[in-house]
Amino acid sequence: MTAPNILFEVEDERAAPEPAPAALFADIVFDRPLDHAYTYGVPDHLASKIGVGKRVEVPFGKGGKATAGFCVRVTDVQPVTAFEIKTITRVLDDDAIVDDHVMKLTRWMADYYLCGWGQVLHAVVPAGVRDNAGTRVASFVEPVPKEKLPNPLPTVTPQQKTALDKLKKENRPLEVLQLARLAKCTTGVIGGLVKKGLVRKFAERIETDAAAPGHDTDTDDSAAPAPAIALNADQLRVWEQIRGALTTGGYHPFLLYGVTGSGKTEVYLRAIEEVIKQGKEVIVLVPEISLTPQTLARFKGRCGNLAVLHSHLTDAERGGYWRRVATGHIQVVVGARSAVFAPTRKLGLIIIDEEHENSFKQESTPRYHARDVAVMRARLEGIPILMGSATPSLESWANAERGAYTVLNMPNRVESRPMPAVKLIDLRHEPKPPGKHFAIGPTLEAAMRKTLKDKGQIILLLNRRGFSTHVHCEACGHVAQCAHCDLALTFHRTKNALMCHYCGFETAPFMKCPTCAQPSMRYQGLGTEKLQTEIEEKFPGNVCQRMDSDTMSKPGSHQRVLDAFRDGLIQILVGTQMIAKGLDFPNVTLVGVVNADVGLHLPDFRSAERTFQLLAQVAGRAGRGEKGGQVLVQTFTPDHPCITLASHHNYTEFAKLELVHRKQHKYPPYERMARLIVRSEKEDAASAFADTLAAAFKEAMKRMPAPSGFVSLPSNATDTPAPKAAPIRLLGPAECPVFRLNNFYRFHFQVQSDSSAALHEVLRTVLAIAKPPSGVEFQVDIDPYSML
16 A cells, blocks of 8 residues: 555644744634734744644634634734734644735735635635545554653563554554554554554544546546647747747746637647746636546646646545645646636746636636736746637737737648638528528528538537527517516426526426416527427437537536547537637538527627627637538628628737727726626615715715826736826616616616726725615626626
8 A cells, every 4th residue: 555645734642842932913814805804813832833824713703703714924013902812713724725926816816806805715715625625634653763762662462563563664654544454453452552652643634535636637647648749830930939938937928819720729738848847837727617628638648747627526626636736746737717726836837728718707706807817926926828819808909919918920720721711691681491490591501411411510509508598478478587587587498497597596387378377478589409409300310419508517528528529429519609619620511600699789898709709719610620611600780890700700800990999988908997786685775775885986086186188098907007187987876787686686887997096996995985784785896797
């Protein structure tokens, strides 16, 4: 049996108590929306255990309730206060679970995203680490050194002698039960050796089998390394610039703008290999869990030991990987947005694939954007960061235009393959096909039949889940709505239920209208479930698989479907936005967009950008093999610039037009924005506090210097100094576009400024003035990505 992976010491009967040092004090932050730390005294018996980055238990609040918090500072200077200084009850961690680098990063996050430092620390440390999931405390024994043996030596029984000889022969600590098995004795025999002073007993926390990394994520030593691909001219030019930055070191932000299929992943791999040679680690962020298996498969064999951090891991697995990263057993961390906080010991590079993706934005406290946090972490640690995309976010593009980021351009596909031809199908003039289903028009249907005849594969995009997206009564017009939200229910035929996609509310389908009792309920609208049904009816004998959050909820489901599709067992892949990026299947010769207008007309200033990105990304899934490929886009608005330019793969022209629009309307990246949401289960209470908040804004804005003119600062940097005349623009309060959500009535504000510092100044003033009453909440979202 191999030696246990010892994490940290829990109890040691060997060590003599150390003398108590001078009195210490510790600053503690909690998982609360508090803007300051609380100082506690450190009792003498805990002075040697306290440390920054460790969790402690302290009495908190009027009742002195035992509460866990993070230690953020230790000092021997007693604070000047009129209040009694309480003392720490116990230290929960033997080793710091947050290092200095992440501590600085979380401090910046708390300041920038206007939330409690303790809230950030609680969010970035996984529950499996906080709860020690995947570990257990085990009792170990080892022989007492010769110089510390009792004199004279006590007599031992034959069983005790056998156990002692076995322990000495192993020449390492053994678990008590393990030694008992080897010596074929009871634990009482070993206890006797401890009492006689011949053996020392101590406790250690060790990994359990449940936390051991599996072969699906760790590198398989028996697997043949993936061969390095010879770089083309574009890749070589880009790689030389990246290699130079990795050699010289220091903070270098790169925006890798490469068309779909240009070979960005091979550039990532070269950079990772170079960093590993330097004895450093790499964090790779991917936007979707569906991309993780494919990314890992391409990295295996070339990038050392891998760890994957994502939401489908158990607490024990996540805790196990976190500890392996912290102890230096992992060279490359791959995962979704939370992987940006991985506790690497010597980080050398951060890579963000598909940096434009909205899924990098966290929609709960702390409401951070992983890309922006990654840029700040790279800056704080003085390392390069590589952000890749075929359709960069306009914030990053504006940063590149003003010189804050270095653009690395890869305008051509590998092996000089052409970009796929894109044809727009105007649904206003497309004949309606016969039958009860007509999501797939005649033009797209004919192309699908030809593709299947030629043994090609098809990807169809429809960014709507379910079977019918709304249900209404033809007699009275009643629309089936969620009982808790102002949202229409979606019918899911597989579950035979009407569901709310926000709060999860479910109800049985209506046979009669609940308002007029007429049997005239009509199920309309199109989702991926109905699309799959239509395909199976029109293309019998071909396997169609659906990929959306309804079908991909089980661990490993993404990989199973993608492996089957790669092996040709699936001919038609239908899905939502999760199939639009990162997938590389050479036999896909047709990509169809069933409805390009989904999401285009939402009340959100980013709707055109998101539509362009989605269309351009899914179009890039076609034509990656020798057969080439084509893209058919069904739309009711073929003349909209974002759709027209996406059909020509013309990102730069779209960015140019959209940035002009953003500048005219003073939207990001030309102005900084915050969104505040007031919510309550009582509409009157929410409305009253929204008015109070509006008054607080007026008061705070009076204190700001009078504007002397608009200053345009096209930047999403976080340290923009506030000019003396920084204007603040306030919109609201107004009802949110979705007024009632999960039983909460909601009002919102939109606050804008050309200065990040000015925006934060007025928000901090308002937060200090306006305190919500009981039953009312309000949220602050800096750089919001959802306006609904």
